[in-house]
């Protein structure tokens with residue numbers, strides 16, 4: 001209806017305008033026709049009255065002529081008649097002859113022209129015809145016709161023209177609206193069925209019509225086109241957004257207004273620890289918290305996590321909730337309590353001795369125990385119950401973080417079928433053969449397929465996951481759209497490369513680079529111009545710290561000029577120390593540093609300074625700013641945020657990043673010196689190159705890397721996932737209620 005009005009009203013106005021413009025033209029045309037008719041009529045009258053009039057004139061009966069004229073002017077249109085024998089004399093005329101018509105001025109009414117005379121009753125038409133006789137050879141007959149009927153007819157004509165155009169508008173509108181409605185319905189039905197994967201590709205009713213295989217390629221092309229257009233629009237829109245916590249918050253306010261958002265992660269964003277009499281709030285230095293907190297603040301959501309702090313139980317309410325951030329509460333943490341057995345089996349066992357080495361190709365064998373698996377299932381169930389009890393609606397958006405919760409998406413979907421579950425896998429996904437080692441591989445993959453969206457850092461990991469599904473499950477995999485259909489539900493497998501907050505907090509960059517260089521060297525008893533390398537990692541065997549030390553040793557062997565002139569500081573945060581493999585690894589790293597230092601130390605400062613301890617982010621940034629190079633040598637890493645943090649720390653556009661080709665970050669930062677950490681000689685060459693790299697080359701490389709990290713920051717990572725989820729919810733609402741599209 002609205003559509004009809006929107007179309008018909010302007011059309012009516014346009015046609016009314018045309019009618020208004022056309023009417024005067026019609027008027028002029030009809031007037032010309034009438035004048036011509038009157039000229040002809042006048043000639044006819046002259047011919048008719050000529051004879052009796054000449055007889056009267058010959059007889060000299062002037063009074064009779066007047067009467068005669070009065071009689072013939074009783075005709076409805078013939079207004080007056082007059083006769084001029086000569087220009088000088090008076091006219092013999094009917095009573096009605098206008099005074100403006102005088103025998104001396106008859107030339108005015110002769111020759112070409114309309115010969116109209118205005119009068120109080122309307123225009124008069126004056127025709128002068130010669131009427132010669134022996135008595136008066138220059139005699140002229142004047143016939144005056146009343147033309148007021150022309151004005152009346154002209155008004156009527158204008159009215160008819162106007163009505164005609166209005167009727168035309170109505171008919172044209174009616175036809176157009178009917179055709180538009182029919183086409184719109186047809187298109188909408190077509191689009192719905194295409195979006196549902198039906199229509200041209202699949203006959204919804206097998207009895208209705210035979211399959212139309214000839215349309216299948218067209219339908220597929222159309223679907224691909226729609227997807228490409230969506231992706232292009234999204235890319236265009238995204239490139240115009242400067243992603244900050246505020247823009248993320250604003251966009252989510254618009255896109256997810258009133259939505260119920262829940263985050264689930266193993267680690268909590270705020271940990272309460274008892275320190276003697278006091279309770280201290282710790283904020284783990286984690287990119288995850290930085291990225292997800294603006295979402296939680298924007299949506300006043302709930303963050304469900306393992307309550308691991310020594311004072312966590314003391315501060316929660318009776319529903320295990322605490323409002324955070326402590327200084328300005330904006331969202332809730334819901335703490336889940338785990339027993340020591342649960343933590344041992346779920347966290348240390350299945351997650352970190354099973355899935356972690358399974359997914360990282362670091363040549364550490366995974367250990368799978370059925371007892372750990374049972375705890376993993378039980379803890380995932382516990383978190384699923386927490387999600388159900390925290391959900392304020394039947395269709396919350398749940399963001400499930402990492403490999404600790406592979407089963408959670410399916411469990412949530414069983415309880416809340418309308419929920420939108422976004423699972424993000426922060427570590428790599430190996431190839432199908434490697435993943436097949438896991439005795440519960442089918443359950444893990446099926447659990448993840450409970451997600452609406454499953455995210456990885458790189459396309460390579462997406463490919464591996466989809467390959468694993470294809471190999472082990474009865475699922476339909478669409479490699480064009482990267483979706484998996486399993487148990488009647490679709491999961492979109494997408495690449496969302498994680499990043500860091502940009503710009504970094506001002507506090508991190510407060511201290512001048514030259515001051516950082518001087519202080520760090522002084523703190524470590526190194527000369528002022530000493531070359532410095534930095535490594536910052538959890539003390540994890542996947543980070544390639546052993547390979548890094550081997551490369552440093554090789555550098556000193558191949559380029560002895562650096563002995564005593566170059567030191568590498570390794571900051572290694574203790575991690576998962578309850579696991580044997582981690583204890584062995586720490587021992588190996590310590591022994592290696594001691595051995596290498598023993599070999600070269602006598603020639604000056606030690607080549608390696610190993611600091612096995614946690615550092616505050618501000619201290620880490622000070623080391624980044626003081627260093628000449630940063631060496632990231634992971635054997636396998638989902639992304640690696642340290643590489644991006646080093647780039648963010650160098651606002652002086654100096655320093656060289658050496659980056660393992662086996663990190664997700666290497667795909668985004670090709671301007672780093674990309675190395676194979678297993679190739680000690682290559683790594684040694686990269687170290688040497690970094691130490692001698694000219695300042696302008698350092699600047700050019702650093703500038704490009706900083707540009708990328710600035711643009712693809714962590715707010716974009718979080719925003720993209722949630723915008724995709726919001727679009728998915730809109731689309732599914734549209735498909736569930738096709739009628740909504742017509743309203």
Ligand code: ADQ
Nearest residue numbers: 426498536537538571572573614615637638639640641642
């Ligand atoms: P991690 O394996 O923990 O993360 P990474 O991405 O490098 O690896 O993040 C480590 C974070 O801890 C960085 O912010 C770093 O600054 C900090 N950190 C490391 N050592 C520290 C120390 N000694 N003191 C203080 N802080 C220290 C997992 C995956 C990665 C993925 C991230 C995010 O293994 O591949 O990039 O999740 O998805």
